[in-house]
Amino acid sequence: MNALEINALSKSFGTQTALDNICLSVPTGSRTVIVGPSGSGKTTLLRMIAGFEFPDAGSLTLNGQTLVDSAHAVPAYQRQIGYVPQDGALFPHMTVADNIGFGLSDTGAARSTRILELMDSVALNANMATRWPHELSGGQQQRVSLARALAQQPRLMLLDEPFSALDTGLRGAMRKMVARLLEGAGVTTILVTHDQGEALSFADQLAVMREGRLVQSGHPMDLYRYPQDEQTARFLGEAVVMPAQIDAGWAHCELGRVQVNSNGFSGTAQIMLRPEQLQVSSTPTDTQGRHAVVTDCDFAGNTCTLTVELSEPAAGRSLLVRSSGMHAPPAGSTVQLSIVGPAHVFEAQ
Ligand SMILES: Nc1ncnc2c1ncn2[C@@H]1O[C@H](COP(=O)(O)OP(=O)(O)OP(=O)(O)O)[C@@H](O)[C@H]1O
Ligand SMILES: [Mg+2]
Structure with a gap:
């Protein structure tokens, strides 16, 4: 009631x-x-x-x-x-x-x-x-x-x-x-x-x-x-927003192929990831996936907000990534990005 x-x-x-x-x-x-x-x-x-x-x-x-x-x-x-x-x-x-x-x-x-x-x-x-x-x-x-x-x-x-x-x-x-x-x-x-x-x-x-x-x-x-x-x-938190082409539940964007909760939508749209959905790991030489360079490391105790710059083919694009404060890679290091969970699609933009 x-x-x-x-x-x-x-x-x-x-x-x-x-x-x-x-x-x-x-x-x-x-x-x-x-x-x-x-x-x-x-x-x-x-x-x-x-x-x-x-x-x-x-x-x-x-x-x-x-x-x-x-x-x-x-x-x-x-x-x-x-x-x-x-x-x-x-x-x-x-x-x-x-x-x-x-x-x-x-x-x-x-x-x-x-x-x-x-x-x-x-x-x-x-x-x-x-x-x-x-x-x-x-x-x-x-x-x-x-x-x-x-x-x-x-x-x-x-x-x-x-x-x-x-x-x-x-x-x-x-x-x-x-x-x-x-x-x-x-x-x-x-x-x-x-x-x-x-x-x-x-x-x-x-x-x-x-x-x-x-x-x-x-x-x-x-x-x-x-x-x-x-x-x-x-307004509700930090967000990574980028343009994407949506097709059959996947977004094709600067991060490569990313799963989305698109509700059947296809076409051009903006997608959003929360920084905690992006994870960094140090780069083995022969792996797939997007590579990036850490340009800033904002340490806040239990968490650390990293700014990373994507490598080719989306060079120049900066993203926020949330990392554990314990294992934050220092500025200047090269990392590999992986994505946890689907991205959100803003359809009517
Ligand atoms: N008595 C009033 N006379 C004229 N304008 C008013 C009056 N009360 C509120 N406003 C205007 O109405 C709008 C909404 O004001 P309100 O106080 O509801 O905002 P708010 O969301 O509570 O803001 P804040 O987060 O700063 O407290 C503002 O533009 C404000 O200037
Ligand atoms: Mg008020």
Whole structure:
């Protein structure tokens, strides 16, 4: 069952189109992640779902209830939707405890206990309860904002870049913790992020926005492997893209003959490989296959991204190759390339 149905939502600010005919179904209890470049409309979409922005056209339905359409709109405070805005938006004149307890109906000891539980659930130390927002780091403010939203026991949780102020280690840990917390409470979640890794690991459903439009949505693994176009491919990770002639499940390209998932397509197209699909080995003198020279070796610990330049007959073409950090060949060495798995075909380019 779908919790949220987004039906043909459009919104302009003057001449700027922020949302252009957005349609998306968000299944109950799922985690949907929205990604897209700055200005693509992500925050506008969340604010509209929360009830702080109103569409020019289209409608929203939550658990069968119409939240907004051309005739009427449920006010934000009646939607039972938790919203953690991009900047946290804490009440500056309230302590951490009062921010978190803002919407709680409990009073006295029950209220204090609940606030401490919520602080604990977002890994905030109890001794921060009496601090003011300006005495917190950006990451701590985000966690207070998250606890305040959780206190409402929302039907739907909207998170706009909630981990952006956290360092890499804490970010990963918080992401897992929040995912567990929301899953345990059965709360349907929509998260906006700029971070591709975060998007791919957090999402059950990934939605890519560009210039106010929803370009593609689906399971993160499918979007990573089968992106609709080159821009989407590059937004979700590094990609090696080249022209090819497709025929009967094979591409003929600068890498030679490469297997493709072409769905019966034949003709001229662009193909894509992820750098981890290309593997290098040192060159025995009498082998078949494409040879290349390593021109750059970008060491990143566990992995190493190599830039290799193909030898004849496709001399001059540079490719990215992902290699294990342990066995990365140094710049200047000649290697042989092999390909793991099929290449993806962009048909409509
Ligand atoms: N209140 C407003 N008045 C005028 N233009 C607005 C308003 N809110 C958003 N916009 C414009 O609508 C577009 C989408 O903005 P939005 O904030 O939704 O982008 P975003 O995808 O969240 O970007 P970011 O990743 O930078 O947060 C932008 O061009 C923005 O300038
Ligand atoms: Mg935004």
